[in-house]
Amino acid sequence: MGPVRRLAAVPAVLPVSAAVTATAAGGATAAQVAAVAAKVDPALVDITTVLGAQNAEAAVVGYDRGADIAVLKLSGATGLATATLATGTTVKTGDPVVAIGNAGGTGGTPSAVGGAVTGAGRSITASDESSGSAEQLTGLIEVNADIEAGDSGGPLLTTSGQVIGVDTAASAGFQYQASGGDGYAIPIATATTLADRIRAGRSSSTVHLGATAYLGIETTDSSRYAATTGPAVLGVVSGSPAASAGLARGDVITSVAGSTVGSATALTGLLDRYHPGDKVKVTWADVAGQAHTATVTLATGPVG
Template sequence: MNSGTPVQTRPNGQGVLHALLVLVALAALLLVGHELPPQPAPSDVPATIATPPPPPPAPLDPAALSARIVPTIVTITATTGPLTTAGTGIVLSPDGLILTNHHVVDGAHDVDAVAMATGAEYDTEVLGYDRFRDVAVLRLVGADGLPVAPLGQSAGLRLRDSVTAIGNAEGGGVPLSAPGFITGTDESVVARNSTDGTRNRLTGMIEVDADIRPGDSGGPLVDAFGQVVGINTAGNTGMRPDPTEATTGIAVPIESYALPIDDAVAIADQIRSGRGTATVHVGPTALLGVAVTDVGQSQDGAKVVAVGVASPADQAGIVRGDIIVSWDGRPIRSQTDLTVEMNTRKPGDRVDIGWLDQSGQRRTETLVLAEGTP
């Protein structure tokens, strides 16, 4: 054998294995350099199907509307000397917080109420009032567990919306319903108190063609869904001919007016919080003991037209015909000025009052206010 001739050999098993490892390593490097994006995991939350919103509530028929509202009102009887005034109240809380009109309890010595839910009779306490907006808040003494009126909102009311006035019409003690439509919003009206003839200009009122009658005052004006949207305040006092029925003489009700519930609840909340203002009185009423009117355009002051016997004004020497011109050093230019000053006072307060007697002489006295009626 020629040892100088090279000898060719076959690769053994270790060489093959080494080659395979090299290929695997190269493949691994390729995979690392080109990593595939992760695939999202299948969701285990079931797909939801959108459902339509619930349909709007259906209007109530008259029977259902009365059944919803009547248990949440009270009938009111206010006694002023020999006179009685009938009215209605709306239950605001289970313990007998009542919303009504100020003119229902104005000047009353006794105010009684009957809850329509139970027929129970209650004495009442006047917690406060706003005579300018014709709102009063009462509490039924000893009441508990009364159903509360469903309050709506008056801000969204529109012309021709269907409404129903419910109340103690004509003082019969049996709540009656008067359906109608809204004929105006943000209206102004001069209301006359049927008891004493005094007048009050009311603004921002809801005008309706429902037949609101004496005794309905303070009761709820409700929408078609049984939500209280107003307080019946000024009713029609007569009938006017229907121009479409000139030949038959048929008459239709003159428009009536309700205070928006949004305004009334705001006043009630203020009274409940104990925050009195120039228009909102809280607590017992102070008494001066005079009835006054404006003097006229030619002279400032509040002219005295009546003086209560043994009242603080009477004891100070004020008589009919005198003109009150100052209150604790502030000028009194009108009847309203005196009303505002009295509204912020409590029984027992001492005030300096100035007036002109019938000879034109200026007089001033310090007097103590007594406790009077609302």
């Protein structure tokens, strides 16, 4: 939820029932949706993130970008209600489900929609408009519930209120492509296995421990924008490491820390090797084709 899908959190803790919208044909009924929303609402939290914020209340423990799962640590959080996880449940096509989230990323009362499972083991290609990177998510639960932008990170539940998955959906600046279906969720068993691995401090080629390193640029693959191979800069965030280094719109990044960067996706993966505060050498070509090199100190950014 929120504007950054990769650090998507779950909806707000509120004493009122979630706003309920129409249910998809053949899925959970409106009454079931309302009952599940009221039951699970106390166990949901809404997390708002700000880039590089000081005195934050939720730190990033780690994440698996390819699986779309992040673990956060809350400061001073005690006595919180918890939801029941259906880690041993087999999800079948036709099962009625309820999806809860922050539809539209507007915050406030969580939204809840009904539907049914339409498939398992599905794959989608997810692309980030700001970074220009693309990733494939696999092993997903497909549902015909109307999961919207902002719902990502919210729970997918049975009609008895057990969590069977984590919604993964398009949010502001993020899109996915797949054939058929209205929404997708990561099986809860997959999510908990990854979360346990992250909490145990076991990094890997896909698991990043700690906060995300941030360069401060919006990119796209240069094949669509410039002749030089590499991610092309569409925009630079004011005050970011990229801005301090002199990067500008139209530049094409060719290497980071001595490693050649051939695409926006490769740049995202390369930066995942580093952490905020790390110094890396960035090489790029400007619109005239002239090469530039600068050493930048990476800032703290979103899991995006």
